[in-house]
Amino acid sequence: MFGYYFKLGLRSLRRNPLLTALMVLTLAVGVAASVSTLTILHMMSGDPIPEKSNRLLVPRFDNGPLDGWAPGDEPSDVQMSYPDVANLLKSGQGERRTALFGIAGPLEPPRKDMPAFISSGMAPTRDFFAMFDVPFLHGQAWTEADDARAADVVVLGRAMAEQLFGDADPVGKQVRLMGSPFTVAGVIDHWNPRPRYYKLVGGNTFGDADDFFIPFATAIRHEADNNGGMNCSSKREPGYAGLLASECTWLQFWFETRSATDRRDLQAWLDNYAGEQRKLGRFKRNVPARLYDVMEWMEELKIVDNDNKLSVWLAFGFLTLCLVNTIGLLLAKFSVRASEIGVRRALGASRREIFRQFLIETGVVGLAGGVLGLVLSFGALALIGMQGKEVAAMARMDWQMLTMTFVLSVAAAVLAGLLPTWRACQVTPAIQLKSQ
Amino acid sequence: MLRMTNLSKVYRTHMIETHALRGFEIDVREGEFVTVTGPSGSGKTSFLNIAGLLEEFTAGDYILDGVNVKGLDDNARSRLRNEKLGFIFQGFNLIPDLSLFDNVDVPLRYRGFNASERKRRIDDALTKVGLASRMKHYPAELSGGQQQRVAIARALAGSPKLLLADEPTGNLDTQMARGVMELLEEINAAGTTILMVTHDPELAVRTTRNVHIIDGQVSDLVRKTPSLAQTPVTA
Numbered sequence: 001m002f003g004y005y006f007k008l009g010l011r012s013l014r015r016n017p018l019l020t021a022l023m024v025l026t027l028a029v030g031v032a033a034s035v036s037t038l039t040i041l042h043m044m045s046g047d048p049i050p051e052k053s054n055r056l057l058v059p060r061f062d063n064g065p066l067d068g069w070a071p072g073d074e075p076s077d078v079q080m081s082y083p084d085v086a087n088l089l090k091s092g093q094g095e096r097r098t099a100l101f102g103i104a105g106p107l108e109p110p111r112k113d114m115p116a117f118i119s120s121g122m123a124p125t126r127d128f129f130a131m132f133d134v135p136f137l138h139g140q141a142w143t144e145a146d147d148a149r150a151a152d153v154v155v156l157g158r159a160m161a162e163q164l165f166g167d168a169d170p171v172g173k174q175v176r177l178m179g180s181p182f183t184v185a186g187v188i189d190h191w192n193p194r195p196r197y198y199k200l201v202g203g204n205t206f207g208d209a210d211d212f213f214i215p216f217a218t219a220i221r222h223e224a225d226n227n228g229g230m231n232c233s234s235k236r237e238p239g240y241a242g243l244l245a246s247e248c249t250w251l252q253f254w255f256e257t258r259s260a261t262d263r264r265d266l267q268a269w270l271d272n273y274a275g276e277q278r279k280l281g282r283f284k285r286n287v288p289a290r291l292y293d294v295m296e297w298m299e300e301l302k303i304v305d306n307d308n309k310l311s312v313w314l315a316f317g318f319l320t321l322c323l324v325n326t327i328g329l330l331l332a333k334f335s336v337r338a339s340e341i342g343v344r345r346a347l348g349a350s351r352r353e354i355f356r357q358f359l360i361e362t363g364v365v366g367l368a369g370g371v372l373g374l375v376l377s378f379g380a381l382a383l384i385g386m387q388g389k390e391v392a393a394m395a396r397m398d399w400q401m402l403t404m405t406f407v408l409s410v411a412a413a414v415l416a417g418l419l420p421t422w423r424a425c426q427v428t429p430a431i432q433l434k435s436q
Numbered sequence: 437m438l439r440m441t442n443l444s445k446v447y448r449t450h451m452i453e454t455h456a457l458r459g460f461e462i463d464v465r466e467g468e469f470v471t472v473t474g475p476s477g478s479g480k481t482s483f484l485n486i487a488g489l490l491e492e493f494t495a496g497d498y499i500l501d502g503v504n505v506k507g508l509d510d511n512a513r514s515r516l517r518n519e520k521l522g523f524i525f526q527g528f529n530l531i532p533d534l535s536l537f538d539n540v541d542v543p544l545r546y547r548g549f550n551a552s553e554r555k556r557r558i559d560d561a562l563t564k565v566g567l568a569s570r571m572k573h574y575p576a577e578l579s580g581g582q583q584q585r586v587a588i589a590r591a592l593a594g595s596p597k598l599l600l601a602d603e604p605t606g607n608l609d610t611q612m613a614r615g616v617m618e619l620l621e622e623i624n625a626a627g628t629t630i631l632m633v634t635h636d637p638e639l640a641v642r643t644t645r646n647v648h649i650i651d652g653q654v655s656d657l658v659r660k661t662p663s664l665a666q667t668p669v670t671a
Contacts, residue, residue: 004545015533343529346490347590348518348546350511430485433525433602 005357009364016333020365023329027369027416030322031409032376037308037315039381039401043394044206045304048193049133053294056131057255057263059088059270062287063247063277064233069285077231078201078301079249082220083282089125089216093269094255094262096127099216101251102202102227107211108176109164116176119160120227121212122199123219129155129188131256132198137161139171139186142215146185150217154182160211161187178222182214194393197294200301201252202228206393226250247282255291267291319408323416330362330420341424342432351425358421359414366413370406377405437598437629438464438487443496445482445652456482457652460496464631466597469624471640472633474649480633481602483649487631488521488600489513501597518546522591522628526603528583530575530590536562537571540590547594561589565619581612588619592628599623601632605639617642 013020047053061084062075080088085099104120128134129141138161142153154177161170161184174181192209223240228250236246243250257263270289277283292300341354349357377397385392445457456479464470474480485491486498489505498505501520505513522543523529530539540561544554562568565585567578575583584604591599601620605613617639624630632643640646648655 001545011533339529340531343531344542344546345514346488346517346523346529347543348514348594350514352511353514353546428491430481430490433490433523433527433529 001353001356002360005360006364008357009361012361013364013368016336019329019333020368023326023333023365024368024372026322026325026329027366027409027413028372028376030319031369031373031405031412032380033315034312034319034408035373035377035397035401035405036380036384036395037312038404039377039397040384040391040394041304041308041312042401043194043396043398044308045298047295048195048197049294052133052256054260055257055262056294057094057257057266058292058297059253059255059266060290060292061270061274061277061283062285063249063283064285066284069287071286073285073287075287075290077249079229079231080251080253081247081249082244082251083247084277085251085253087273088253088255091269091273093266095258096131096256097254098125098128098131099251099253100124100128100199101216101219102199102204103214103219103224104227105178105224107160110173110175111164114164119211120204121157121210121214123214123216123224125216127256128198128213128254131254132193134191135189137187137189138169139184142185147215147217150215150221152177152180152182152218153185153215155186155188155213156184157188157209157211157213158190159209177212177214178224180222188213195298195303197298198254199228199252200297200303205303206391208389220244263291263293319412323412326365326413326416327419330365330417331423334358334420334424337424338427339432341427342429345427345429346433354425354427355421358424359417362413362417362421363410365417366410367406369413370409373409374402374405437466437468437501438462438631439497439499440487441497441499443486443498444494445479445486445491446494455652457486457493459653462647462654464598464629466629467624467627468645469621469630469643470632470645470647471643472631472647472649473635473637473640478649479652480649482652484600484602484631484633487598488523489517514546518543518594520597522594522596522599524584524587524591524599524601524604526606528575528580528587528607530583530586532575535572535574536567536578536586536589539575539586540571540593543590543594557593557595558589561593562586564592564623565589579612580608581615584608584612584616585619588616588623592623597629599628599630601630603634604632605634605636 049056060075060078061080062077063081063084064076089097089099100122102120103123104118106116107119108116126141126144126147137158141155142151146153154175156170164170164175165173170184171186173184175184176182195205196207230248230250232246232248234247236242236248255266257266270291274283274289278286344354381395381397385395440460440462443457443460444455447454447456460483472480472483482491486493500516503516505516508516531542537558540558541554544557549557558571559568562571565588567582567585567589575586578586604620605616608616620630620632634640
């Protein structure tokens with residue numbers, strides 16, 4: 001009977017075309033408002049690496065001074081000092097681990113006709129590429145030996161590689177970075193997760209992909225400046241060596257554990273490490289070490305701010321208003337169908353069948369609203385995207401949101417249809433048939 | 437086919453009680469063509485609605501083709517209505533945005549017949565009423581008499597045991613009314629029991645039996661036609 005009722009629903013769209021158009025438009029506008037705000041929230045807050053997001057963990061210590069600290073306070077800093085990062089890299093904890101910081105500097109193309117230009121990149125360890133499932137177009141990540149001896153090797157982003165070498169495979173070729181020749185080890189394929197969850201501190205959260213990656217140790221050896229935030233709450237000696245020895249926090253760190261249950265072991269190790277550092281007098285504050293997985297870290301750093309959440313609530317409030325309107329329109333549409341309901345009841349339709357028929361009809365209205373809502377959503381997202389490049393990157397609809405549009409529209413219509421449909425079922429056939 | 441015993445129907449509001457039927461007794465045998473007459477407000481329509489399972493009764497018993505309908509839920513009543521009854525209304529009650537084919541299809545859909553069976557039955561029913569060639573037309577494209585024929589085809593398509601007709605010729609001119617009446621007589625002759633409410637005394641005398649209702653009760657007016665004279669009939 002579903003097919004029969006669906007066909008009747010389609011036919012019913014043509015009846016009272018004005019009323020139908022109003023209903024479809026009302027639903028579509030409400031759905032478009034909800035879907036476009038939800039799309040942005042979804043792009044901002046969705047799990048960027050669902051298959052392992054609970055195994056990628058950010059450790060957090062508090063190496064701040066006793067001033068301004070009260071027992072019970074949580075760690076106040078979101079980055080780490082070099083001594084801690086160096087210790088964690090040596091720890092052998094987790095299956096993989098990487099420190100990282102942003103770097104920027106002049107990049108000299110191999111072609112003499114191209115001028116040098118400033119580009120931005122990252123300095124992680126080799127593990128970074130496997131930890132974050134980075135796809136390679138050419139070559140591969142540098143080796144562990146490269147990490148160990150701080151070799152001058154570079155992995156290029158695809159856009160940068162094409163800019164420098166065209167379509168050719170540049171593996172083994174050289175580019176000059178920070179005044180030294182670096183050998184290209186690999187080229188990353190299209191990879192630009194948004195938000196850039198692997199480096200959420202230091203801006204550019206929704207920005208473009210990195211131009212290049214060099215080993216963490218190499219960046220340190222070259223005394224590369226940190227292209228990001230730094231927090232120094234105690235005295236430091238001058239120079240790069242002073243920075244490395246200081247308690248300034250400017251680095252980020254990730255562990256990957258073999259399984260989610262290994263997190264407990266890692267936590268125990270970190271607690272132990274923090275205890276040791278307190279004994280050594282490095283850590284002044286008695287703050288437990290913390291661990292965050294990807295989603296917890298995004299939540300902790302408030303990647304999705306309250307304005308985004310509020311706009312979604314407002315949009316859904318608007319959708320509710322649209323639904324109330326749709327209920328009224330459906331009541332009007334169904335009220336003129338009383339005689340048809342009477343006839344169908346007389347001819348053998350139970351109340352349940354009438355309920356099904358009219359609910360499926362509202363579902364068809366919902367589908368039509370979904371189609372128009374989708375068009376309007378694309379329009380709304382295009383408008384939102386015109387506000388800037390970062391916003392444009394968020395204002396893209398994926399298949400999940402596409403499906404969501406239809407589900408939302410049909411669900412909204414069916415919800416709005418419940419009362420009118422229930423009323424339709426209550427039609428007393430005897431009265432309707434006689435009143436013809 | 438249809439037996440009501442000591443049946444009553446009371447409409448209650450918070451102010452008053454109205455007895456539409458009281459101590460109502462009727463026994464319609466298979467193959468009969470019974471007309472129901474009576475003044476306005478006598479209970480004809482209540483009787484027809486109860487007979488058609490469109491309304492519940494207050495007390496008494498009602499056996500329809502061997503099934504005691506008392507206490508049946510909406511699903512069971514709907515199924516019974518679909519399988520055993522056919523309806524013809526004064527106002528035709530065709531669904532305006534369905535073609536004739538689709539109108540006749542409605543009860544067959546609820547019966548759950550497959551597509552080929554439904555098509556065969558629709559063809560047969562529309563052929564029987566002489567409108568097979570217009571099955572793709574819509575009700576508004578037909579005259580009143582033709583619309584009533586479609587309604588008859590719709591009522592017949594499910595091969596009901598009992599046809600309930602509520603003033604089927606009330607909205608038709610004399611010629612069209614005669615045509616519809618002849619069609620009903622043909623259907624009755626082919627074996628379908630018919631129960632028809634009418635105001636028209638001329639029609640009443642043409643049928644097997646006339647049941648006259650006054651004040652919610654059956655009066656003792658009984659007519660017999662020669663064709664069924666051997667069947668003892670009591671109202």
